[in-house]
Amino acid sequence: MLALVPKMRLYPVLLPDAPAGDRPARPAVRRRRLAPATRMLVVAACLVFPAIAYVHQSALTARTGYAILSMRQEITVLQSDHARLVADVMALRSPQRIERIAVHDLGMAPPRGAQFAALTIPRAAAAVPAAPPSWRERLRALFVDRAAAAGESR
Numbered sequence: 001m002l003a004l005v006p007k008m009r010l011y012p013v014l015l016p017d018a019p020a021g022d023r024p025a026r027p028a029v030r031r032r033r034l035a036p037a038t039r040m041l042v043v044a045a046c047l048v049f050p051a052i053a054y055v056h057q058s059a060l061t062a063r064t065g066y067a068i069l070s071m072r073q074e075i076t077v078l079q080s081d082h083a084r085l086v087a088d089v090m091a092l093r094s095p096q097r098i099e100r101i102a103v104h105d106l107g108m109a110p111p112r113g114a115q116f117a118a119l120t121i122p123r124a125a126a127a128v129p130a131a132p133p134s135w136r137e138r139l140r141a142l143f144v145d146r147a148a149a150a151g152e153s154r
Helices: 036-092 095-105 135-152
Strands: none
Touching: none
């Protein structure tokens, strides 16, 4: 009978540089479990905080909606005031009102036929086209006259 000899296997082992006696031994850190009351508070906080955040967002949304509604109502009031003011301006600018004030308050009179003058323009002068503007006039119109035109555009 043949006897089987057990095979020996060798495994490499890394040894520490310093012997174990030189290093202080660290005790194994064991994780403590949370107390049941603490665990319940954590679960309650995880359930309550999202609810509080939802209520807060809903309140902010409602507040914003009310602000928008009040601004729309204010816009409507301002538009009606603007329309009333435009009507007042049109009434004040009417030619009949200006003529009435000129005649009654300022003592003016409408012009009579003899006070009108008619100018006749010769046909040759009327047909002359205007000269195109020079480059200096164009630059002046772009830069200098723009500020004056912007102030007069009411």
